[in-house]
Amino acid sequence: MAEPSEKLTAIAEKLQIGQFHRHVLLCVGDACCAEIGKDGAQAAWDRLKGELKDRGLSLATGPTACYRTKVGCMRICTGGPILVVYPEGTWYAGMTADRISRFVQEHLIDGNPIEEWIFARNPLPSDCETSARSHG
Numbered sequence: 001m002a003e004p005s006e007k008l009t010a011i012a013e014k015l016q017i018g019q020f021h022r023h024v025l026l027c028v029g030d031a032c033c034a035e036i037g038k039d040g041a042q043a044a045w046d047r048l049k050g051e052l053k054d055r056g057l058s059l060a061t062g063p064t065a066c067y068r069t070k071v072g073c074m075r076i077c078t079g080g081p082i083l084v085v086y087p088e089g090t091w092y093a094g095m096t097a098d099r100i101s102r103f104v105q106e107h108l109i110d111g112n113p114i115e116e117w118i119f120a121r122n123p124l125p126s127d128c129e130t131s132a133r134s135h136g
Contacts, residue, residue: 020067022108023086024048026095029073032080036096043097044081045070051104066108079119088113089122 012018026048027033028041036044048068052058057066076082079093083103090113095103099117106112 015067017067019061020065021063022066022088024052024066024068024108025071025074025084025086026068027071027074027076027080027082029071029077029080031077032073032082034078034080036081040096041081044095044100047097047100048083048104051100052108055104055109057104057108064109087124087126089124090118091120091122092117093119 026045028038028045030038033041049058052066052068057064058068059065074082074084076093081095083092083095084090085092085107090107092103092114094117103114103117106114
């Protein structure tokens, strides 16, 4: 496999990849978001981008630093927009634009997931857990 190019490394540095504490992925795929349509899914994405920027969470500094990615499919294909927050692996359903502000405040800023919107959890192991498993 080829080594990463200098161009890719420069892009990653510019985007501050590696400095964020969380990654929010929002699925805006057609099947997932059939009930609200493309415009509704795009509105959720636009609101997420705006909230993260307005609240200073899109800056790669501090414990609330958060990277965001719009995706076309997370294989759920219903109940969307689907949103997942890593590393804690909290999966949310029905993340329409009107829910995004509350999500950003309660989950990302206050650290309190909104239980009634969560349908699954899949936390990523911490570095310590991963290290212990590979050496144990």
